[in-house]
Amino acid sequence: MSEERSLNFIEEIIEEDIRSGKHGGRVHTRFPPEPNGYLHIGHAKSICLNFGLAKKYNGLTNLRFDDTNPEKEETEYVDSIKEDVRWLGFEWANELYASDYFEQLYEFALKLIKKGRAYVDDSTAEEIASQKGTPTEPGTPSPYRDRSVEENLRLFAEMREGKYTDGEKVLRARIDLASPNMHMRDPLMYRIRHAEHHRTGNTWCIYPMYDFAHGQSDSIERITHSVCTLEFIPHRALYDWFIEELEIFPSRQYEFARLNMTYTLMSKRRLLQLVNEGFVNGWDDPRMPTISALRRRGYTAASIRDFCERIGVAKRENVIDVSLLEFCVREDLNKTAWRRMAVLDPVKLVITNYPEGQHELLEGENNPEEEGGGGSRQIPFSKELWIERDDFMENPTKKYFRLGPGLMVRLKHAYIIKCEDFVKDESGNITEIRCTYVPESKSGSDTSGIHVKGTIHWVSVPHAAKAEVRLYDRLFLSEEPAAEGRDFREHINPESLQVLPDVYMEADLARAEQGRGYQFIRKGYFTLDKDSKPGALVFNRTVTLKDTWAKAAKKG
RNA sequence: UGCCCGAUAGUAUAAAGGUAGUACAACUGAUUUUGGUUCAGUUUGUCUAGGUUCGAAUCCUGGUCGGGCAACCA
Numbered sequence: 116m117s118e119e120r121s122l123n124f125i126e127e128i129i130e131e132d133i134r135s136g137k138h139g140g141r142v143h144t145r146f147p148p149e150p151n152g153y154l155h156i157g158h159a160k161s162i163c164l165n166f167g168l169a170k171k172y173n174g175l176t177n178l179r180f181d182d183t184n185p186e187k188e189e190t191e192y193v194d195s196i197k198e199d200v201r202w203l204g205f206e207w208a209n210e211l212y213a214s215d216y217f218e219q220l221y222e223f224a225l226k227l228i229k230k231g232r233a234y235v236d237d238s239t240a241e242e243i244a245s246q247k248g249t250p251t252e253p254g255t256p257s258p259y260r261d262r263s264v265e266e267n268l269r270l271f272a273e274m275r276e277g278k279y280t281d282g283e284k285v286l287r288a289r290i291d292l293a294s295p296n297m298h299m300r301d302p303l304m305y306r307i308r309h310a311e312h313h314r315t316g317n318t319w320c321i322y323p324m325y326d327f328a329h330g331q332s333d334s335i336e337r338i339t340h341s342v343c344t345l346e347f348i349p350h351r352a353l354y355d356w357f358i359e360e361l362e363i364f365p366s367r368q369y370e371f372a373r374l375n376m377t378y379t380l381m382s383k384r385r386l387l388q389l390v391n392e393g394f395v396n397g398w399d400d401p402r403m404p405t406i407s408a409l410r411r412r413g414y415t416a417a418s419i420r421d422f423c424e425r426i427g428v429a430k431r432e433n434v435i436d437v438s439l440l441e442f443c444v445r446e447d448l449n450k451t452a453w454r455r456m457a458v459l460d461p462v463k464l465v466i467t468n469y470p471e472g473q474h475e476l477l478e479g480e481n482n483p484e485e486e487g488g489g490g491s492r493q494i495p496f497s498k499e500l501w502i503e504r505d506d507f508m509e510n511p512t513k514k515y516f517r518l519g520p521g522l523m524v525r526l527k528h529a530y531i532i533k534c535e536d537f538v539k540d541e542s543g544n545i546t547e548i549r550c551t552y553v554p555e556s557k558s559g560s561d562t563s564g565i566h567v568k569g570t571i572h573w574v575s576v577p578h579a580a581k582a583e584v585r586l587y588d589r590l591f592l593s594e595e596p597a598a599e600g601r602d603f604r605e606h607i608n609p610e611s612l613q614v615l616p617d618v619y620m621e622a623d624l625a626r627a628e629q630g631r632g633y634q635f636i637r638k639g640y641f642t643l644d645k646d647s648k649p650g651a652l653v654f655n656r657t658v659t660l661k662d663t664w665a666k667a668a669k670k671g
Numbered sequence: 672u673g674c675c676c677g678a679u680a681g682u683a684u685a686a687a688g689g690u691a692g693u694a695c696a697a698c699u700g701a702u703u704u705u706g707g708u709u710c711a712g713u714u715u716g717u718c719u720a721g722g723u724u725c726g727a728a729u730c731c732u733g734g735u736c737g738g739g740c741a742a743c744c745a
Contacts, residue, residue, distance in 0.1 A: 121684085121685050121686080121693095123684090127687090147745090148745095149744085149745050151744090151745080181745065183744095183745080184744060184745075186744095187744075187745090239743095240742085240743055243743080244741075244742085247741050248741075249672095249673085249741060250672080250673045250674065250740070250741065251672050251673045251674095252673085254741090281743085282743060285743055294674090295673055295674040295675085296674065296675075296740080297674085297740055297741045298740075298741090300741080303742095303743055305743090306743035307743080308743080322743095324742095324743075324744085324745090325744070325745050326745095328745095329745080345676070345677090345738085345739070346739065346740085346745095347745090348675065348676060348739075348740085349674085349675065349676095349739075349740050350740095370676085372677090377682085383745095384744095425683085425684085425694065425695080426683065426684080427683065427684045427685085427694095428684095429677095429683090429684070430676070430677065431676095431677055431678070431683090431684095431738095432676095432677075432678095432737075432738060432739095433682080433683060433684090434682075434683090435682070435683060435695090436681085436682050436683075436695065436696065438682090438695065438696060439682080439683075439694080439695050439696085441695095442694090442695060442696090443695095445707090445708095449707080449708065450708095454705080483705085483707095483708080484708070484709095514706095516706070517706095525704050526704090527704065527705070528704075529704095531704095558704065559704095561704090567704085568706095569704095569706080570703095570704045570705060570706095571705090572705075634705085634707085636705050636707080637705045637706080637707070638705090660705075660706095660707050660708095661706095661707065661708090662706070662707085663706060663707090664706035665706085666706095667706085668706095
């Protein structure tokens with residue numbers, strides 16, 4: 116069937132399950148975010164995995180919000196999560212919430228109490244912690260561990276009724292205080308929280324813990340393959356224990372290694388810190404690794420899906436080189452982005468032998484990668500142009516292919532020019548470059564016979580549109596800003612955002628559409644920012660072009 | 672010190688006892704009206720010690736190294 120013979124370990128498990136007829140060959144996964152923050156590229160890996168698995172094996176995927184902690188969860192996050200999953204190109208079978216199951220979960224708890232498998236504990240958090248023992252020493256029983264079923268039933272009902280304050284009592288599973296797996300030492304099932312929940316409001320004052328909600332939710336939804344990250348491995352024994360004791364649908368949990376990426380952070384807690392402490396301007400600041408930030412920056416959904424495909428799925432801890440993500444977006448944008456010219460750091464160039472007041476329209480294809488150039492646009496040309504300041508060198512080095520005194524270069528889509536002279540101000544800055552052009556070298560009908568090594572981009576001075584351009588670089592200077600013993604705040608790149616307020620570009624760009632990628636020739640991929648307004652254009656740089664010249668120049 | 676997971680080029684990921692391959696990165700060169708793209712090529716790898724086997728990255732045993740686990744978070 117599958118041509119690409121190599122499967123990841125989860126696909127192998129699923130194919131084996133299908134072969135053996137488990138669940139009648141049915142595959143049903145879920146993506147279970149907690150709505151307490153925005154989704155990041157690490158979640159994209161999980162989304163692509165869960166939805167991708169279901170798609171590949173003709174199954175379904177639920178979107179389930181794991182909302183069992185009313186103090187951290189908000190509707191704003193629910194909305195952003197839905198938007199991000201959709202944008203990535205996935206369709207969920209059902210939109211569900213763990214809070215939908217609160218009543219059912221309560222019934223499950225009752226069942227365990229009646230079986231003598233759960234008890235109400237009056238111990239404080241500190242007492243319970245010390246009762247757990249240590250990895251090498253067994254725990255000790257709580258003095259309340261052997262309450263009667265009747266008493267437990269009454270107390271638990273009273274907990275629900277609101278008779279107790281936060282922390283006064285908890286419901287615990289009665290398992291094994293000597294288990295080498297700490298999670299099996301009578302874990303908490305319910306705690307009291309007199310807090311308003313984003314969906315259930317004040318209906319409840321007791322809330323189930325993750326371990327007493329997640330597996331049961333999977334089971335209620337008849338999830339066949341519950342895929343999560345490595346840190347939940349020790350929870351699996353508990354996951355299975357509850358399912359067995361409750362005698363409910365046997366969902367199974369499988370764990371893979373979460374995504375880590377160089378030069379960024381991947382923990383919601385730290386990302387929240389970046390937002391709250393003002394290191395970035397919100398969750399969708401284009402320097403963030405969140406899906407919303409990547410989208411705003413100009414990353415395409417296709418490129419993120421491709422990235423998730425390429426990084427693979429395994430159990431080994433990994434740190435992916437961010438250059439792979441950049442490669443993926445360049446590869447996608449190279450095929451789809453319209454080429455335009457924009458001069459980021461302008462210096463004036465005057466063509467002395469071009470008639471004053473004359474201008475003409477030249478043609479430039481939208482995308483040379485597309486068949487037939489993907490259509491074209493007209494580019495106004497005139498006597499005065501803006502060119503890039505670093506496309507001129509007063510004393511050019513031997514391998515410099517651009518402009519310098521006496522040197523010739525091609526103006527993209529236009530003519531070959533020769534630098535005759537240049538003007539400097541008192542402080543030695545070049546203020547104007549004076550050239551002559553070769554009339555018979557016009558792009559497309561060049562009869563000059565002249566061959567030049569370099570081609571530069573330009574914008575006609577009287578026709579230029581002006582825009583603000585935001586250049587983004589990695590947020591951190593260190594490959595692993597959150598590595599052990601580090602305060603990531605000390606590794607922030609002070610130059611991660613560079614704002615260019617006055618960039619000249621082709622007037623055509625005034626009609627740029629949001630969500631579309633543009634390649635500013637020789638400069639990189641850009642996209643219109645949401646801050647942009649007619650007459651006050653704002654572009655974000657998605658990623659630079661690969662620049663082997665800059666690399667070579669840096670080396671000397 | 673208990674339990675659990677893992678270990679293949681710089682980074683990831685394949686090879687289900689039979690030629691260690693692929694991608695990114697790096698480096699050469701060719702092409703190019705983007706120092707982009709494309710194309711061709713190069714460099715670099717099975718943690719370790721034993722064992723089983725005609726044959727081990729793969730199976731077994733010991734070790735080493737890395738990570739996780741003792742929240743009324745998920």
